[in-house]
Amino acid sequence: MKVYDITVPITPDIPVWPGDQALKIRPVMRTDRGDPVNLSAFSATLHLGTHVDAPFHLFDEGQTVDALPLSVLIGPALVVEIDHPEHIDRPELERIHWPAIPRVLFKTRNSEYWKSPRLAFQEQFVSLTGEAAAFLVEQGIKLVGIDYLSVDLYANQNLDAHKILLRNAVVVVEGLNLLSVPPGIYELFCLPLNIVGVDGAPARVILREFET
Numbered sequence: 001m002k003v004y005d006i007t008v009p010i011t012p013d014i015p016v017w018p019g020d021q022a023l024k025i026r027p028v029m030r031t032d033r034g035d036p037v038n039l040s041a042f043s044a045t046l047h048l049g050t051h052v053d054a055p056f057h058l059f060d061e062g063q064t065v066d067a068l069p070l071s072v073l074i075g076p077a078l079v080v081e082i083d084h085p086e087h088i089d090r091p092e093l094e095r096i097h098w099p100a101i102p103r104v105l106f107k108t109r110n111s112e113y114w115k116s117p118r119l120a121f122q123e124q125f126v127s128l129t130g131e132a133a134a135f136l137v138e139q140g141i142k143l144v145g146i147d148y149l150s151v152d153l154y155a156n157q158n159l160d161a162h163k164i165l166l167r168n169a170v171v172v173v174e175g176l177n178l179l180s181v182p183p184g185i186y187e188l189f190c191l192p193l194n195i196v197g198v199d200g201a202p203a204r205v206i207l208r209e210f211e212t
Helices: 090-094 109-114 130-138 160-167
Strands: 003-005 024-029 039-043 051-053 074-081 103-107 143-146 171-174 184-192 200-209
Touching: 051 184, 090 130, 130 160, 143 184, 160 171
Parallel strands: 074 103, 103 143, 143 171
Antiparallel strands: 003 200, 024 039, 051 171, 051 200, 074 184, 184 200
16 A cells, blocks of 8 residues: 655745745753753745645634634545646546546646755646636545646636635645656645634645555
8 A cells, every 4th residue: 555645844944935934043041062862943935845834824704724624624535637738628528427526636837846956936837727616516525636836827816716716615735746656546644733713825736546
């Protein structure tokens, strides 16, 4: 039984969305300075690396991260590989056979961006159209994951995909690294930090093959 860690490692050079607070790690205590322990502090956007967007990200009445049900964050998930170089649209999704699984993770060329050494923030990433997001809601999908920092096009300031998904209480997981994961059905474990009252949080995300 193989396990895939599809979480992007958090390092000081990790790219963040333009305008978001980059990661800063500050040493507070160090044993080589005579302190009794090594202790660090950090500050960063909550939408750092592999992270979860809760409905509160866009809607004041929406669920915050701490209120997201574990029954949605854990369970069978379908990994779908998309070859379109620019976006994921409704016609492409309509050609896929959708099993009765309420979680989908999209593997695209975006995962190449997470190779080491990592590139700076990339504007030309693959994302969802609003029509594709609406199709996923119609299919009863409760969690959508993608392998870069947004489900929306960089230039789409209207955030169509975000609005459609989060308005319908669909959990959005962004910043996945699916480079080594073959398409198929897996058991998903998506565990965002349990920070009360916030719009998003970094998450450790694991896929496990089902036993045959």
